Amino acid sequence: MPPEARSQAEQSRRFLYLYALAAAGGAVAYVPFLTLLLPLRVTAMEGSDTVGVLAYIAFAGAISASLANIFFGWASDRTRNRRIWIAAGLALSCLLLVSVSRTGNPAELLALIVVWQIGLNMMLAPLAAWAGDCVPDGQKGRLGGLLACAPALGALSGAVITLPGVAEPDARLLIVAVIVALMVAPVLLFGRPRPMPHLMEAPEIQMPLNASILPRIDRTVARMWFARLLVQIAEAALFAYLLVWFATIDPTFGDNQTATVFTVVLALSIPAAMLAGKWSDRTDRPIVPLAWGAGVGAAGLVMMGLADGLVPAIAGYVVFGLATSVFLALHTSQTLRFLPRPATRGRDLGLFNLTNTVPSLIMPWLTLALVPVFGFDALFLVLAALAALAMLLLITLTRKI
Incomplete structure (x- = not known):
C-alpha cells in the first residue's frame, strides 16, 4: 500500500495517544478508589465488617454500573x-468521588457508590464506543497495547497517593478527581480524530440472508464474551481482596506495598501488550495473544493457591497479573473487531461490558462461600480452572488464530 493511502487508512497517532491517556484517566477514576481508598474508608468506619461491606458494595455497584453502561452507550x-x-x-x-469523604456509615457509602457508578459509566461507555468509530482493524492491536497503560497508571496513582505523608484520606479523593480530569479532558479538546466513514457503515454480513457467515460471527462473539467473563471473575477477586490476602500472609504488608506490586506488574504489562498487539496486527491473528494470556494467568493462580509465603505469593500474582493485564488490554480493542453494527456500537459494547461488571456480582458470593471455610488457596484454584476454560474457548475458535 502506498504511504499516502496507508496514512489515510490509519488513525492519527495524536488521537491514539490522547485516547489512551483518556482511557487511563478512566482507570485512575476507579482503580485506586476501589482497591485501596474504599477498603480503607470501610475499615475506618466503626463496627463495620470490612469483607461483608465490601461484598455488598461490589454487588450494588456492579448492578448500577452494568445498567448505566448499556444505557449511556445506547444514548451516545x-x-x-x-x-x-x-x-x-x-x-x-469526579464530583461524586470527592463526596465520598462526607459519608458517615456503610449505608450512605453504598448509596453514593451506586450513583458514582452511574456517573462513571456515563463517561466510560461512550469513550469505549468512540474508539470503534475512529480506529480501524489494522490498528486495533496497537490500540490494545496502548490501553495496557490504563491499569498501570491507575495502579501508579494508587501507589503515589498512599505514600506516607503525601495526603490525608479526604485529600486523596480530591487528588484522584483532579488527575482524572487532567487526563480525560485533552482528547475532548484536542483529539480531532480523522474521519473513518467505513467504520460507520454496516458491513454486508449484516444482511439476514447471509446465513453462512452470521453463525460464525455469533459463535466468535459468544466465545469472546464468555472467555472474558471467566478471566474477569478471577481479576475481580484479586482486585477486591489482594490487599486482604497479602495481610493474612504478612500483617506488615500494607496498602502502599500492595499498590506498589500492582504498579510494577501493570508497568511490565505495557511493553508486553504493545509487542503482542503489534504482532497481532502484523499477522492478523488477534486471538492467539488472548489464549496465551488466559492460559498463563491460570498458571499464576495455581502458583498463588500453592504459595506458602509472601515471596511465592507475590511471584504468583506477578505471573497472573502480567498475563491477564495483556489479555484484558488486547481483548478490549479486539472486541471492536467482532461487533460490526456501527449504529448500535455503544449499546453492544455496554452488553459486552457485562463481562466487566457481572464478575462483581459473582465474585463476592464465591469468595464468601470458599474463603471462610477453605481459605484463599481454594479460591485461587477454582479461579485457575475458570481461566483455563477461557483459554480453551479461545484456542478452539474456528477463526484463524
Missing part, C-alpha cells in the same frame, strides 16, 4: 455525539 448511539456524554460523566463522577 442515538445522539451520535460521544463527546458530550464523556464530558458530562467526567464532571459528575
Whole structure:
C-alpha cells in the first residue's frame, strides 16, 4: 500500500495517544478508589465488617454500573455525539468521588457508590464506543497495547497517593478527581480524530440472508464474551481482596506495598501488550495473544493457591497479573473487531461490558462461600480452572488464530 493511502487508512497517532491517556484517566477514576481508598474508608468506619461491606458494595455497584453502561452507550448511539456524554460523566463522577469523604456509615457509602457508578459509566461507555468509530482493524492491536497503560497508571496513582505523608484520606479523593480530569479532558479538546466513514457503515454480513457467515460471527462473539467473563471473575477477586490476602500472609504488608506490586506488574504489562498487539496486527491473528494470556494467568493462580509465603505469593500474582493485564488490554480493542453494527456500537459494547461488571456480582458470593471455610488457596484454584476454560474457548475458535 502506498504511504499516502496507508496514512489515510490509519488513525492519527495524536488521537491514539490522547485516547489512551483518556482511557487511563478512566482507570485512575476507579482503580485506586476501589482497591485501596474504599477498603480503607470501610475499615475506618466503626463496627463495620470490612469483607461483608465490601461484598455488598461490589454487588450494588456492579448492578448500577452494568445498567448505566448499556444505557449511556445506547444514548451516545442515538445522539451520535460521544463527546458530550464523556464530558458530562467526567464532571459528575469526579464530583461524586470527592463526596465520598462526607459519608458517615456503610449505608450512605453504598448509596453514593451506586450513583458514582452511574456517573462513571456515563463517561466510560461512550469513550469505549468512540474508539470503534475512529480506529480501524489494522490498528486495533496497537490500540490494545496502548490501553495496557490504563491499569498501570491507575495502579501508579494508587501507589503515589498512599505514600506516607503525601495526603490525608479526604485529600486523596480530591487528588484522584483532579488527575482524572487532567487526563480525560485533552482528547475532548484536542483529539480531532480523522474521519473513518467505513467504520460507520454496516458491513454486508449484516444482511439476514447471509446465513453462512452470521453463525460464525455469533459463535466468535459468544466465545469472546464468555472467555472474558471467566478471566474477569478471577481479576475481580484479586482486585477486591489482594490487599486482604497479602495481610493474612504478612500483617506488615500494607496498602502502599500492595499498590506498589500492582504498579510494577501493570508497568511490565505495557511493553508486553504493545509487542503482542503489534504482532497481532502484523499477522492478523488477534486471538492467539488472548489464549496465551488466559492460559498463563491460570498458571499464576495455581502458583498463588500453592504459595506458602509472601515471596511465592507475590511471584504468583506477578505471573497472573502480567498475563491477564495483556489479555484484558488486547481483548478490549479486539472486541471492536467482532461487533460490526456501527449504529448500535455503544449499546453492544455496554452488553459486552457485562463481562466487566457481572464478575462483581459473582465474585463476592464465591469468595464468601470458599474463603471462610477453605481459605484463599481454594479460591485461587477454582479461579485457575475458570481461566483455563477461557483459554480453551479461545484456542478452539474456528477463526484463524
